[in-house]
Amino acid sequence: MNTFSVIEHEVIEMFTTIIEEKDAYTAGHSKRVAMYSSKIAKSMGCSEDEQNMVYQSGLLHDIGKLLTPESILLKPRKFNRTEYAIIKNHSTDGEKMLSFISAFKLYMPIVRHHHEYFDGTGYPDGLKADAIPFLSRIIAIADAFDAMTTNRIYKPRKSITNAIKELQRCRGTQFDPLIVGIATQEVFSAYEEIDVTHQLPETYVQEERFAYFYKDTVTSAYSSEYLNYFLHNNHDSGRFRCCYLIQLHHVHQYNQNFGWKLGDKLLREVALRLKILFHTPFIFRIFGDDFVILNAVHVEIDETDVKEKISIGFNGIDVSVKHFTLKDFSLDAWENFENFLTDSPPLRIEDQHNQHR
Secondary structure, eight states: OOHHHHHHHHHHHHHHHHHHHHOGGGTTHHHHHHHHHHHHHHHTTOOHHHHHHHHHHHHHTTGGGGGSOHHHHTOSSOOOHHHHHHHHTHHHHHHHHHTTSGGGGGGHHHHHTTTOOTTSOOSSSOOOGGGSOHHHHHHHHHHHHHHHTSBOSSSOOOOHHHHHHHHHHTBTTTBOHHHHHHIIIIIGGGOSOOSOOBOSOOSHHHHHHHHGGGBOTTTOSBOHHHHHHHHHHHHHHOOOOEEEEEEEESHHHHHHHHOHHHHHHHHHHHHHHHHHHHTOSOEEEETTTEEEEEESSOOOOOHHHHHHHHHTTSTTOEEEEEEEEGGGSOOOSGGGGGGGOOSSOOOOHHHHHHHTO
16 A cells, blocks of 8 residues: 555545544444445455445545534434435535545545435436446445434334345335345345444433534423433443433413413423432423433432422422333333323322311
8 A cells, every 4th residue: 555545545534533523323334334335346246446446435425414514414303305405415515525635536426426316316416327326326225224224313223134125125216226136135134233233422422412402492401302312222222220200280371370481490490400309411301391311220219209399389380200110111212201191180298188187
């Protein structure tokens, strides 16, 4: 390897690292796409130069995301029409960025066209069939396979078998049918399990940076979408052992009596009290008036004491508290907690006394 190729390799590694630091979803993604692409190229009888080129292009295929706003990159839901239009620019932005480095200009068409569809309905140019660069067609399949077999906040990963079925279903429309056949039969089918199963933050710093976009604007607790990240990831990590569902009752009436401004103040104060009572920052606001608390260890609490400390000072507010051991429940999404909501509020302390008179 000559000096120039060493420098070229180091620059590509630098770009790949920057992309993955910017977007937690892409952690490891570019390297896996590069690896899958080179294996597909080898199985198709491509030369060593072509295998190396598709590998390097795979590392660089998402470089244009460096110009995509993080608020879109890190969004935990599907993109709306405007956001999708912006995210689609990453292929042409990537081409533009590569144009500034002479040695990387050969990767430009491959990066530009890795989202073209075989039937001509892809982007950015709507190229069809053989008009799409051959190596771009390979990367498109590797990219889709890795996306399907890794966890997202809003969508759990597919099994290898189901990912292969999906690729085969889209042959001739989204993907080159010849390449799909070789990729699924000779490359992907050889994998029994994928070692890296998620594209999510792994360190505390990454988590906090990632969470910045998922703070509830009223309470500064975490949002329900961010709760999904932890619920999905907990199946593999076992990071959290139990959770509490805190349900507030009569908040709507409180807002009518005292106004929305004081209603928001109520929610902010409840979130703060929960952090203190449960000694954890993992407080999530769901369904508007309710909260979920995740804990790595079981925390013994006096439910009556917690209810009183949460509601004290807020006239007319009642509280329900439910405890769950996570391994005993299939809580894959925050919406699952709806099954445990209580329609009627608990009896207040004074009401309980009156019943026994």
